[in-house]
Amino acid sequence: MLKMYAVIAVGLVVLHQGQCQPVPGCCYCVDDSGNNVTAFWSDRVSLWWQRVYWDNRWGWIPHLWIGTTCTEEHKDHTVGACFEATGYKESCSPKRVTYEVTYGPRTAWITSEHLQASASSKCAGMGGDCSRLQFVTRAEWGARDPVSREPIIPPFSGVFVHHSAMARCNTSEECVAEVQEIQKLHMDKNGWDDIGYHFLVGEDGRVYEGRGWNARGAHARAHNAWTYGICVMGNYVMALPNDRALTALRDIMDCGVKQGKITQGFEVFGHRDGVCTECPGQMLYEEIQTWPYYSHRTIPIYC
Structure with missing residues (x-):
């Protein structure tokens, strides 16, 4: 069959x-x-x-x-x-x-x-490493010795972004003079022990060492115990810092993560988020709000 x-x-x-x-x-x-x-x-x-x-x-x-x-x-x-x-x-x-x-x-x-x-299309500089940072030590910019230093134990989980609300600087010579002027203001007029910020960024694309990673800052009142303060030199109410400064600002934060000084998943705030101030200027504030690290969490504001 x-x-x-x-x-x-x-x-x-x-x-x-x-x-x-x-x-x-x-x-x-x-x-x-x-x-x-x-x-x-x-x-x-x-x-x-x-x-x-x-x-x-x-x-x-x-x-x-x-x-x-x-x-x-x-x-x-x-x-x-x-x-x-x-x-x-x-x-x-x-x-x-x-x-x-x-x-x-x-x-x-x-x-x-x-x-x-991300709401921002400005990818340049994000995810950068420490090797491309143009870093200027205190000795290199001629810093005065601090009156005293309060050691901290990293890592910290937060970063406050500031602007100096003073002159912008585009060359190394201008930025060295400006960071010296800021230290003079903080120590001689404000009566602080040192320049208040941990790091300062110039539009020359360089990062200037302030108090550094291992000393408590004087930049955000009651938030100083858990945050680093990074200042972009200049006034950014009506204009943005140039791309070199924005790249350096992102890179110093990324570098802090790689060095174990800043926690992974850290939060970024504008100075005005925690203190009664217009700092870091409206334009810079709007810029950092588009960054992935920016925190929309509400924190106490001290006046």
Whole structure:
């Protein structure tokens, strides 16, 4: 007796549609769960079922085809680091989308749940390291000796951003003179033991050491016990600092994280968030509010 054989092929193609596609030039930032990211992706997954008639009965045989082999990649990314998105790839599971992002000279794949879109498109400088900082020590800018120093034990979890509300400086000579003038004001007029800030940033792109990482500052009243104070030299009520200053401001914070002086997942505040003041100027304040580290948490304001 001849056996009857028939095959009916039924195809189901699963295309993983991305829920959102990053626009080139926009920033995406690693959140608190973004370390050791595992990224999986494939272009297409197809599931085929063949219905087979054999020995006077029907049956189904499944066939799974993956268009691109799923890959797995482990990456270490600093929490809060930001990247410029260049494109995206589909995910192995229907609800996961991975993004191709630039990370310095490298390209990495990061899953969507480990990214937070930033309102700012100014990625330059975010995620920077200590090596590119142009750092000026107290000795190099001619600092006066402090009257006294109160040691602190890092890391701190907060950073206050200030502006000096004084002259802007664009050259090394101008910035050295300006940081000396600020120290003179703080010590001789305010009667403080030293310049109040931990670090100062000039529009020459350099970071000037104030009290440094290991001494308590005098910059935000009752918040001095848990925050670092970083001042951008100049008045930024009506204008922004230049890109060199903004990059240096972000880099010194990132460097603090890498050195263990600032906690991962730290919070950034404007001076006005904790003290009755217009500091750090409206334009600079609006700028830092677009940064991923900026905290919208309400803290006590002291007048």
